[in-house]
Amino acid sequence: xxxxxxxxxxxxxxxxxxxxxxxxxxxxxxxxxxxxxxxxxxxxxxxxxxxxxxxxxxxxxxxxxxxxxxxxxxxxxxxxxxxxxxxxxxxxxxxxxxxxxxxxxxxxxxxxxxxxxxxxxxxxxxxxxxxxxxxxxxxxxxxxxxxxxxxxxxxxxxxxxxxxxxxxxxxxxxxxxxxxxxxxxxxxxxxxxxxx
Amino acid sequence: xxxxxxxxxxxxxxxxxxxxxxxxxxxxxxxxxxxxxxxxxxxxxxxxxxxxxxxxxxxxxxxxxxxxxxxxxxxxxxxxxxxxxxxxxxxxxxxxxxxxxxxxxxxxxxxxxxxxxxxxxxxxxxxxxxxxxxxxxxxxxxxxxxxxxxxxxxxxxxxxxxxxxxxxxxxxxxxxxxxxxxxxxxxxxxxxxxxx
Numbered sequence: 001x002x003x004x005x006x007x008x009x010x011x012x013x014x015x016x017x018x019x020x021x022x023x024x025x026x027x028x029x030x031x032x033x034x035x036x037x038x039x040x041x042x043x044x045x046x047x048x049x050x051x052x053x054x055x056x057x058x059x060x061x062x063x064x065x066x067x068x069x070x071x072x073x074x075x076x077x078x079x080x081x082x083x084x085x086x087x088x089x090x091x092x093x094x095x096x097x098x099x100x101x102x103x104x105x106x107x108x109x110x111x112x113x114x115x116x117x118x119x120x121x122x123x124x125x126x127x128x129x130x131x132x133x134x135x136x137x138x139x140x141x142x143x144x145x146x147x148x149x150x151x152x153x154x155x156x157x158x159x160x161x162x163x164x165x166x167x168x169x170x171x172x173x174x175x176x177x178x179x180x181x182x183x184x185x186x187x188x189x190x191x192x193x194x195x196x
Numbered sequence: 197x198x199x200x201x202x203x204x205x206x207x208x209x210x211x212x213x214x215x216x217x218x219x220x221x222x223x224x225x226x227x228x229x230x231x232x233x234x235x236x237x238x239x240x241x242x243x244x245x246x247x248x249x250x251x252x253x254x255x256x257x258x259x260x261x262x263x264x265x266x267x268x269x270x271x272x273x274x275x276x277x278x279x280x281x282x283x284x285x286x287x288x289x290x291x292x293x294x295x296x297x298x299x300x301x302x303x304x305x306x307x308x309x310x311x312x313x314x315x316x317x318x319x320x321x322x323x324x325x326x327x328x329x330x331x332x333x334x335x336x337x338x339x340x341x342x343x344x345x346x347x348x349x350x351x352x353x354x355x356x357x358x359x360x361x362x363x364x365x366x367x368x369x370x371x372x373x374x375x376x377x378x379x380x381x382x383x384x385x386x387x388x389x390x391x392x
Contacts, residue, residue, distance in 0.1 A: 088388060124359075135387065145381075145389050152378040153387055155363050156356040163320075163355035164348065182348040185341075190386035191331065191349055192284060193341050 025108035077134030100176035221304035273330030296372035
């Protein structure tokens, strides 16, 4: 929705969240200051405390929103199970488009969460565990190759999404749709030409 | 070769290199001290300077040896071009075994170079450029699928090798051969069951 169509309170809250994401990404949580956040948002310190209890409270809201959507997107593989074989490739592509769009729309938060977080290893493992569970389910449904190690493939898929996001998406080199097309080509069928 | 079969000078030099790799990995280059390196190697400060000009000189030797072998291994894809179709999968697997064995035999240097280096992004791009060139060549030879973006697939492959090394190899969870088997399954043919 365009900012101008939102109620004024929502606009201010949104501008504070956006300004805070930039500040946190640029300076890290500890060095980011409420005074700089309100300045960047064109608002007053008083208005900040109308919407947020503290810098910590704002950060927590940013993270809660980011993660609740990230878990949904990372669980996208679960949508595949019910499909017929013909639709699986398209669904995987669609999941990647949604994931890359989400990252592209929040470059600062993506930077913070995926590449600066102290809890990076924990996050990677949690995401891989979700993907692994979905791969297993889709092996049972006949969509994913039975020979595959779901555990290893899941770690690999998360690493690929991380890297392609950093290398091509956040640099602005490729839009989400193109990156998803090129990524699904690799992830779905690998590099080797089938023997004929 | 077993240490005891090497000439004494080579043994001492080797022990200093090994001790230094541990120190650099544990403390970083700047905080590692020659006095701790010689102590860990069971040698004297004087013997250190028989073999190395300085801490910097030793570090450079470690890096030169590591990288000259890493470039060879990362270029393994060039061996694929001359093969017949039937051998390609096995050659890719063999390349991965060699790469994972190399990392496993030098866990400290691998840690330093792949995961702590300030020049990490530059290294990743250089490796991806080599892999990309080989993918292109193997597309021309009919081994690699024509639909694949070599650039994106190369970035993805390097990211997968990095991650699987950190996650399964350096943790001791999987030996190089098993990890190569599971990685080549994913890299060669992707996750999806072909339509029947």
